Structure formats: C-alpha cells, structure tokens
Amino acid sequence: MGYSRLMTEENSNLVLELLRAIRADVSAIRNDVDDLKLRVSAVEQHLGHMQIQFGALNSRMDRFDERLGRIERRLNLVEA
Numbered sequence: 001m002g003y004s005r006l007m008t009e010e011n012s013n014l015v016l017e018l019l020r021a022i023r024a025d026v027s028a029i030r031n032d033v034d035d036l037k038l039r040v041s042a043v044e045q046h047l048g049h050m051q052i053q054f055g056a057l058n059s060r061m062d063r064f065d066e067r068l069g070r071i072e073r074r075l076n077l078v079e080a
Helices: 002-074
Strands: none
C-alpha cells in the first residue's frame, strides 16, 4: 500500500506541475492577446483618420476640378 500511495502522490505532484505550467502559458497568452487588442485598436484608429483625410483631399480635388472647368470655359478652351 505504501508504494501505491507514493505513486499517487507522484502523479498528483506531476499533475500539479503540469497545471502550473499550463496556467503560466495561459497567462502569457492572455497578456499577448491584450497587447494585440491594443495594437489592433491603434491600427483601426489610424485607418479611420486616414479615411477622413482622404475624404478631405477628395473634396479639395473636386473644388479644384470645378475651378479648372470654369477657367477653361472662360478662356474658351473647351466646348460649352
């Protein structure tokens, strides 16, 4: 019975060691995922700002196009 009890304790210790290692790995993965979430959020915000800037640039280009069209019509460079 002593040998059986010793094996049970060894198995329990082995299981506890494995569980501790798994817990440490899960904790490291959780930290990595949290970091990645922050980084993805920063990328999303940056992309949102870029879209706003592109919209503003497109608006300016539209105004330039209108002005160029008026200039061309005044100088009779294009058909009316």
